[in-house]
Amino acid sequence: DAKTTQPNSMESNEEEPVHLPCNHSTISGTDYIHWYRQLPSQGPEYVIHGLTSNVNNRMASLAIAEDRKSSTLILHRATLRDAAVYYCILMYSGGGADGLTFGKGTHLIIQP
Amino acid sequence: DTAVSQTPKYLVTQMGNDKSIKCEQNLGHDTMYWYKQDSKKFLKIMFSYNNKELIINETVPNRFSPKSPDKAHLNLHINSLELGDSAVYFCASSHLGGAGNTIYFGEGSWLTVV
Numbered sequence: 232d233a234k235t236t237q238p239n240s241m242e243s244n245e246e247e248p249v250h251l252p253c254n255h256s257t258i259s260g261t262d263y264i265h266w267y268r269q270l271p272s273q274g275p276e277y278v279i280h281g282l283t284s285n286v287n288n289r290m291a292s293l294a295i296a297e298d299r300k301s302s303t304l305i306l307h308r309a310t311l312r313d314a315a316v317y318y319c320i321l322m323y324s325g326g327g328a329d330g331l332t333f334g335k336g337t338h339l340i341i342q343p
Numbered sequence: 344d345t346a347v348s349q350t351p352k353y354l355v356t357q358m359g360n361d362k363s364i365k366c367e368q369n370l371g372h373d374t375m376y377w378y379k380q381d382s383k384k385f386l387k388i389m390f391s392y393n394n395k396e397l398i399i400n401e402t403v404p405n406r407f408s409p410k411s412p413d414k415a416h417l418n419l420h421i422n423s424l425e426l427g428d429s430a431v432y433f434c435a436s437s438h439l440g441g442a443g444n445t446i447y448f449g450e451g452s453w454l455t456v457v
Binding site: 263267269272273274275276277280282316318329330331332333335 | 347376378384385386387388391399433435437443445446447448449450451
């Protein structure tokens with residue numbers, strides 16, 4: 232499986248934008264980029280995913296580099312509730328029941 | 344209604360006991376999973392089932408046996424519990440196929456073996 236690299240932790244202030252980077256230099260043309268997050272004492276939850284184009288949803292935006300070797304999850308206005316571990320995961324487009332392969336993720340700390 | 348629900352949420356038991364964790368999803372998904380999150384917070388897939396059939400069985404001791412009575416349920420039975428089995432176990436579900444599919448997780452079952 233292609234691997235991702237994320238910073239161990241990041242800190243941001245409440246109500247400011249947050250940019251969470253992810254490197255995936257060995258990504259294949261058929262891999263989707265998924266982001267999940269895990270709030271304290273909860274199960275992981277889906278945030279956003281994309282293949283080549285930038286994506287927006289109510290939770291966040293995903294900016295994908297033109298060569299697809301990196302991506303950035305953007306939280307436009309962080310709240311205290313966004314403090315969580317954020318996982319950048321590549322998923323093979325062939326699908327199947329492989330599930331998700333989680334790395335260490337980025338621990339996002341939000342300061343009030 | 345909770346999409347993926349697991350019971351019990353907390354379980355404290357003694358070494359050597361046999362215990363089960365139940366999981367149910369009401370999303371109409373055909374694929375279900377069990378994940379384990381250890382004390383170092385690493386999340387690792389244990390099993391996946393599609394339409395009641397085992398698809399993935401990662402390197403997990405055979406003391407762990409998943410059972411899927413129907414598409415909406417995937418229970419985890421653990422025999423002869425050991426201290427190292429203490430962890431948080433997450434059930435999840437999704438539609439099979441397509442990397443664009445979202446995987447939905449339950450809230451976790453905290454297992455402590457003493």
